[in-house]
Amino acid sequence: GNGGTDxxxxxxxxxxxIGQEVVPAAVEVLESLDAGFDLVTYExxxxxxxxxxxxxxxxxxxxxxxxxxxxxxxxGESAADVILPLRRxxxxxxxxxxxxxxxxxxxxRPETDLVFLRENTEGVYAxxxxxxxxxxxxxxxxxxxSASERLAExxxxxxxxxAADSFTVVHKANVMGETDGLFRESVFDVAADHGVEPDExxxxxxxxxVCLDPTQFDIxxxxxxxGDVLSDLAAGLVGGLGLLPSANLxxxxxxxxxxxxxxxxxxxxxxxxxxxxxxxxxxxxEFLGYDEDARAVRRxxxxxxxxxxxxxxLGSDATTSDVTATIIERMSTDE
Ligand code: ATP
Ligand code: MG
Numbered sequence: 001g002n003g004g005t006d007x008x009x010x011x012x013x014x015x016x017x018i019g020q021e022v023v024p025a026a027v028e029v030l031e032s033l034d035a036g037f038d039l040v041t042y043e044x045x046x047x048x049x050x051x052x053x054x055x056x057x058x059x060x061x062x063x064x065x066x067x068x069x070x071x072x073x074x075x076g077e078s079a080a081d082v083i084l085p086l087r088r089x090x091x092x093x094x095x096x097x098x099x100x101x102x103x104x105x106x107x108x109r110p111e112t113d114l115v116f117l118r119e120n121t122e123g124v125y126a127x128x129x130x131x132x133x134x135x136x137x138x139x140x141x142x143x144x145x146s147a148s149e150r151l152a153e154x155x156x157x158x159x160x161x162x163a164a165d166s167f168t169v170v171h172k173a174n175v176m177g178e179t180d181g182l183f184r185e186s187v188f189d190v191a192a193d194h195g196v197e198p199d200e201x202x203x204x205x206x207x208x209x210v211c212l213d214p215t216q217f218d219i220x221x222x223x224x225x226x227g228d229v230l231s232d233l234a235a236g237l238v239g240g241l242g243l244l245p246s247a248n249l250x251x252x253x254x255x256x257x258x259x260x261x262x263x264x265x266x267x268x269x270x271x272x273x274x275x276x277x278x279x280x281x282x283x284x285x286e287f288l289g290y291d292e293d294a295r296a297v298r299r300x301x302x303x304x305x306x307x308x309x310x311x312x313x314l315g316s317d318a319t320t321s322d323v324t325a326t327i328i329e330r331m332s333t334d335e
Contacts (some may be wrong), residue, residue, distance in 0.1 A: 004290040006036030008068035013060065015082070015108040016045040017262025019073020025274035025324040026071060028282040032328045033293050035285075037068070038056040044082045045075040056082050064089045064255065069284045072257040073277065079261065084127070087120055091250035091318070093150045095120040095227060096158075096283070097259060099234035099244055104306035105314055109237040112214040116234070117158065117167070118227025119151050119183070120248060125224045143223070148186035155187070155221045156194040167191075167219035168199040170226055184222055186212045207233060235259060242273030242313045243305075245280035247287065254287045256280040266312075270319045275301055278297035278327060300330035 002127075010030070014023035027039060039268050044061040047310070049055040055078030064070045064086050069163030075082040087100030094116040101107040108119040128140035155167050169187050173180040184200070201209065203226045209216055214237055222230065235241045241260035266272055278301055285294035304326050306308075 002287045004035060004037065004285075008037040008288055009066075010037050010039050010284065010288075011060075011063045011067040011070040012039050012041045013044050013064075013070065013086075014041070015073040015207065015262070016076040016078075017264055017267040018260075019075070019262060021267070021270060021272045021320045022258065022274045022277035023071060023073040025320055026277040028324055029278050029297060029331070030071075030281055030285075032288075032331060032332075033285075033296075035290055035293060037061065037288065040067075044072075044078075044086075044271070046078050047080055054081075056085055061085060061089055063252075065251065069253060069288055070255040070278075071281055071284055072255055072261065074258070074262040076262045076264070083257070084125070086255055087248050090248060090253040090255045092120050092248035092255060093147060093251075093252075094118065094249050096247040096249060097227070097231040097234075097244065099238055101238040102243065102302055102305040104308075105239040105243070105310075107237060107239040109211070109214050111314060112234065112237045114210070114214060114217050114234055115158075115162070115219050116227050116231045117151065117155050117219065117221045118231065119147060119224045121147050121224070123179075123224035139265055141176065141179045143182045145182060145186045146322070148183045149190050151221065152187040152190035155219065156191060156196055158219065159196065162219060164218055166196055166198055167221050167299055168201055168206075168217050170201050170203050170220055170222040170230065172203050172226070174202060187221060203230065210234065211237065222247060231259060240273075240313050242276055242311065243279070244276050245283055247280070247283045249287070254284065256284040256287075258298050269319065271312050272320050273313050274304065274320050274324050274327075278324075296331050302329045303330050317324045 014020045044060050097116040100113040101110045120144040128144035129136045171180040173184045235244050244259035282294045282297040309322045310316035
């Protein structure tokens with residue numbers, strides 16, 4: 001290894017749909033490294049729900065709770081019952097979602113290079129919805145100062161790593177005065193303590209501005225739902241969901257997953273793009289301290305995106321295994 005402690009346990013959960021293709025691809029990449037961690041595979045998702053009575057078996061959750069890091073694919077119908085508890089199992093308070101365009105990939109906005117730092121525990125994802133009558137349903141949007149501050153503290157530390165001076169806070173505090181007002185105030189308070197002066201943008205205006213000129217933004221700090229929607233929007237700017245990795249980070253553990261879902265329309269054909277998941281594995285390596293390995297994986301993915309082979313979502317006809325094999329080959333020839 002090159003910085004990792006060489007005795008880490010990485011839990012691997014392929015899940016459903018193309019998770020069964022892209023996670024094994026990323027595992028091949030991880031196994032090709034001469035690193036000292038152990039990879040252990042567990043089950044979750046729709047395909048285990050029927051036989052086990054739950055999409056998230058207790059041993060899977062327990063393994064994630066104690067692993068150093070987890071690589072997750074996707075879950076289908078059961079997504080909310082799998083990924084939300086797993087994010088809680090690593091006490092993940094931030095979802096890091098880089099969205100950048102790559103040379104060689106046809107993108108609407110090839111100049112895009114952003115990272116979303118998405119609040120990962122509350123907002124409308126707090127699970128506080130209720131059906132009051134057949135006609136009426138409500139949902140409670142939860143915002144706490146503590147979660148907002150924890151995100152902001154992370155964002156301020158992230159600036160140093162990213163060699164950036166500031167970030168943009170995206171919110172809708174003009175309409176959701178109480179919840180996003182508290183979010184905004186908490187983030188600005190923490191930033192002030194760190195000598196950081198954030199920019200801010202209303203989330204609707206952000207959606208337009210990022211499409212017209214993504215170079216206006218670098219690091220974007222936002223509440224849960226805004227981060228979910230706006231990062232998928234950014235995926236559209238850079239050439240599709242097959243490219244976007246993400247990291248759910250907690251104080252001690254991390255859970256890494258592609259931004260995309262199970263892609264039922266292409267699952268089972270061996271044609272899914274493994275890049276998002278392999279780039280998620282690179283984020284995992286960096287999290288564990290294997291910085292050189294992480295760089296090697298990233299460079300190899302970039303090189304293959306630039307020269308091919310490429311999967312059908314990127315306009316070509318290569319298979320998941322062609323792409324994965326070429327990435328591994330480039331890693332070993334990389335200087
Ligand atoms: P889910 O409900 O699990 O999110 P979905 O129908 O929303 O499933 P996504 O996985 O979010 O599907 O994918 C949306 C679209 O992007 C689909 O057309 C899918 O084929 C495509 N897509 C997503 N990920 C990939 C990938 N890794 N490679 C190729 N195409 C992908
Ligand atoms: Mg989806």
